[in-house]
Amino acid sequence: MDATEKHGAQFAAGGAYGPDAVADSMQRGDGGFGRDQQTYYDHPVLQKPHWKWEVVTYFFIGGMAAASSALAALAASGGDPDDALLVRNARYSALAGALASGALLVKDLGRPERFLNMLRIVKLKSPMSVGVYALSVFSMNAGVRALEQLHADGHAPFAVPGWLAKPLRVTTGAPATALMACYTGVLVSATAIPVWFTGRRHIPAIFVCSAVSTGAALQNALLVLTGGSARTAKKLAIVELIASCAEAVLLLHWRLSAGESAKPLFRGARGRRLERFTLVGGLALPALLLLPSVLSRRPRHDRLLGLTAAVAALFGGYVLRESIVHAGRDSADDARAYLRHPE
Amino acid sequence: MSTPEHGFFTDVTLCIGCKACEVACKQWNQLPADGYAFSGNSYDNTNGLSATTWRHVAFVEQMDRVEPSASRWMMMSDVCKHCTNAGCLEACPTGAIVRNEFGDVYVQPDVCNGCGYCVPSCPFGVVAIQPEAGVAQKCTLCYDRQKDGLEPACAKSCPTDSITFGPVEELRALAEARVAKLHAEGREAHLYGVDGPETRDVGALNAFFLIPDRPEVFNLPPKPVLPSKFQRAAYTSGLLGALALTAVGLAVFRPKPWSA
Ligand code: SF4
Numbered sequence: 287m288d289a290t291e292k293h294g295a296q297f298a299a300g301g302a303y304g305p306d307a308v309a310d311s312m313q314r315g316d317g318g319f320g321r322d323q324q325t326y327y328d329h330p331v332l333q334k335p336h337w338k339w340e341v342v343t344y345f346f347i348g349g350m351a352a353a354s355s356a357l358a359a360l361a362a363s364g365g366d367p368d369d370a371l372l373v374r375n376a377r378y379s380a381l382a383g384a385l386a387s388g389a390l391l392v393k394d395l396g397r398p399e400r401f402l403n404m405l406r407i408v409k410l411k412s413p414m415s416v417g418v419y420a421l422s423v424f425s426m427n428a429g430v431r432a433l434e435q436l437h438a439d440g441h442a443p444f445a446v447p448g449w450l451a452k453p454l455r456v457t458t459g460a461p462a463t464a465l466m467a468c469y470t471g472v473l474v475s476a477t478a479i480p481v482w483f484t485g486r487r488h489i490p491a492i493f494v495c496s497a498v499s500t501g502a503a504l505q506n507a508l509l510v511l512t513g514g515s516a517r518t519a520k521k522l523a524i525v526e527l528i529a530s531c532a533e534a535v536l537l538l539h540w541r542l543s544a545g546e547s548a549k550p551l552f553r554g555a556r557g558r559r560l561e562r563f564t565l566v567g568g569l570a571l572p573a574l575l576l577l578p579s580v581l582s583r584r585p586r587h588d589r590l591l592g593l594t595a596a597v598a599a600l601f602g603g604y605v606l607r608e609s610i611v612h613a614g615r616d617s618a619d620d621a622r623a624y625l626r627h628p629e
Numbered sequence: 630m631s632t633p634e635h636g637f638f639t640d641v642t643l644c645i646g647c648k649a650c651e652v653a654c655k656q657w658n659q660l661p662a663d664g665y666a667f668s669g670n671s672y673d674n675t676n677g678l679s680a681t682t683w684r685h686v687a688f689v690e691q692m693d694r695v696e697p698s699a700s701r702w703m704m705m706s707d708v709c710k711h712c713t714n715a716g717c718l719e720a721c722p723t724g725a726i727v728r729n730e731f732g733d734v735y736v737q738p739d740v741c742n743g744c745g746y747c748v749p750s751c752p753f754g755v756v757a758i759q760p761e762a763g764v765a766q767k768c769t770l771c772y773d774r775q776k777d778g779l780e781p782a783c784a785k786s787c788p789t790d791s792i793t794f795g796p797v798e799e800l801r802a803l804a805e806a807r808v809a810k811l812h813a814e815g816r817e818a819h820l821y822g823v824d825g826p827e828t829r830d831v832g833a834l835n836a837f838f839l840i841p842d843r844p845e846v847f848n849l850p851p852k853p854v855l856p857s858k859f860q861r862a863a864y865t866s867g868l869l870g871a872l873a874l875t876a877v878g879l880a881v882f883r884p885k886p887w888s889a
């Protein structure tokens with residue numbers, strides 16, 4: 287939006303003053319020029335983040351990739367032969383997700399050709415810098431794992447030498463994966479945007495839970511499509527169920543404990559959308575659909591049910607990221623919420 | 630550092646709202662125009678700082694119906710604060726934002742890749758991405774002019790010396806004297822960005838202000854936050870979540886499943 291458009295929109299939305307300013311001035315009866323202004327004409331104090339769909343999608347896919355890689359590692363360490371298909375699917379999808387994440391991140395830059403400037407320094411103080419290194423190391427590990435899997439499947443003529451792969455995995459695998467799952471939450475929390483920083487205790491954990499619930503849903507769908515065992519599907523369903531419950535509890539707790547500054551997320555059309563597609567459609571519905579298979583002693587594999595639950599969970603996860611990113615923009619526009627210093 | 634830190638002292642009580650600083654800044658820094666728009670907010674059609682507007686003159690009208698002679702029309706030329714603890718600088722992952730030899734917070738336009746993280750990290754809403762250039766832009770405190778021993782364009786053009794440029798220490802002494810003089814005349818005056826509650830997180834501001842009213846009136850946050858202080862809670866939240874769910878995964882995928 288250029289300046290002319292911006293001012294035009296402001297003018298159309300009720301003149302120079304925001305609705306709050308109009309209400310204030312009516313109360314004072316001074317035509318808007320009293321001595322107790324709360325803001326400067328309600329003009330935003332903060333600048334809006336320019337992040338668009340690329341970043342929303344990256345938050346979503348990056349989380350799923352991290353969870354997929356964690357599920358592959360956990361299933362492989364368990365060693366149940368039934369789970370071999372999950373390990374394989376999850377390793378390939380983790381690499382695909384890592385590659386897509388990198389592409390989305392680069393595309394979002396104002397100057398994509400300067401992406402490598404991110405790697406000219408390491409800055410632990412900047413979650414953006416930490417995140418870029420987490421993604422780089424994560425992608426490297428995902429690549430090595432996928433190559434190993436290709437070799438095991440007989441598709442690759444050479445194996446990654448163990449002396450290289452193992453130390454790499456042991457030292458960097460888990461930390462990079464954990465950071466991949468949560469740093470995006472830290473990234474938004476550590477800003478001056480009220481809805482984000484007041485949610486700093488909730489957002490990162492919610493992002494991790496959402497990464498695991500959508501990652502498990504994705505793996506469940508892939509398992510259905512590749513004809514995996516019902517026992518593996520049951521294990522995935524248990525993980526998804528627990529992550530979804532935790533996510534729902536955190537979201538509700540945030541909503542109940544949040545003050546005025548979380549309004550852009552939980553009220554109005556965005557709040558209803560979050561409720562409908564994330565809380566109900568993305569968390570409660572898949573949980574209900576998965577519950578029978580979790581509770582039954584002899585799980586059957588219902589393909590249609592599994593796929594439906596997965597699609598609902600994935601869409602809910604996307605809506606969650608989108609709502610939080612977009613709420614940040616509206617929050618930046620709310621001068622009153624920020625000037626009230628809502629910490 | 631051999632050069633003392635340089636900055637701006639902007640005195641609202643001296644500003645006449647001529648906008649010479651806005652124009653001089655645009656001209657010297659070759660910033661594009663922002664279009665013609667009518668805001669209806671007093672004489673202010675600029676509205677705020679942006680990637681292409683590095684000085685912005687705010688116009689605050691206060692009419693006192695009871696005592697008309699107490700009515701005020703205040704103008705304030707806003708600018709990047711060149712914070713001691715700068716949120717933008719801490720957030721920048723490329724190292725594009727640096728503190729230069731004059732103590733200014735400077736965005737190197739050839740290093741920035743336009744990730745945009747500095748934008749929500751500035752507690753004053755100053756730095757922004759300029760879409761055509763694809764990089765973040767804000768006041769440079771006329772780094773180029775300073776290198777040639779010139780004062781910044783805005784300060785040079787200010788006809789009333791509402792904007793004063795110089796070593797921050799000297800500016801502070803000047804400002805204290807001005808406040809004392811105004812108080813002696815019975816007028817309201819506070820310094821914003823020297824040692825008040827607004828410096829709690831961001832530290833002293835190298836570009837500070839003399840304001841005759843509450844900071845909110847000029848859209849200055851009374852207690853600007855330094856975003857990096859939220860990281861500890863955020864990392865704790867995220868890593869605890871990851872730890873807990875890893876434990877769940879370990880239990881579910883353990884070698885001998887209880888359901889077998
Ligand atoms: S005011 Fe904002 S842009 Fe200027 S130095 Fe401080 S944090 Fe950076």
Ligand code: SF4
Binds near residue numbers: 740744746
């Ligand atoms: S947009 Fe440029 S200056 Fe701002 S944080 Fe990113 S790389 Fe640094």
